[in-house]
Amino acid sequence: MTHLPPVPFTVVPDRAADTLTVRVSGELDYDTSGDLLDAVVPLLSEEAGLRDVRLDFSGLTWIDSSGLSALLMVHRHTSEARAVLHLDHRPGFLERMLHLTDVLDFLTEPGAPAGAALADGRSDEVTEAGAT
Template identity: 60%
Template sequence: MTHLPPSEFTLAVRHETATLTVMIGGELDYGTSGDLLNEVSQQLTAGQPPPADVRLDFRELTYIDSSGLTALLMIHRRTSALGATLHLDNRPARLERMLHLTDVLDHLTAPPTRAGGWQPEEDDGLTEAGMT
């Protein structure tokens, strides 16, 4: 059996008018999901006003586990609280399968229901430290 080295985790951020795009590459798992959550959280609060759309581009994603899914749920919670719509672009088959098996795709990509609630200091019971 051939063992391949783990794929390096990468994040690249692009800001356009009212849109934040985060390109995710490699393995989104227990060891890296906190990095994604931290980066998106920082980007959401870095500028005024917050973006209307947050696009996560998974074109280079090679693996995702339940910790990665938890990070996506937390990102949705934060984007929705700010009134931003989350988009999950270029989903590979592995991610697509996970989203359908857990029945969260519609939840993650639904338009936000309220705005202005999330602040980075808020204790929501799921911290970035618990993700890493």
């Protein structure tokens, strides 16, 4: 059986007007999820005026729970920056994970910034200990 070497993980940000597009290739997992955050978060804090953040997953080859956690953190930061997160060109395995974990709508719907009060008075803020 022939084993092909894994596709190297890359994130390539591209800013055009009020949209940041980040092309994600390779495996988004425990070892690489920090790289995604490092590519997106500084641009959100440094670059004012972003309305949309588009993550292009056409080159994604795998995602694990750490990668999903990174997507949730990206959403938190985009919400704080009042930008809308888009998950473009989702491969089947990512689509299944997003549906099984029931987070697709949460990640892609424009809404209140992270930490805002929910309808029942609780906060949706995530802490290091987990969701509050």
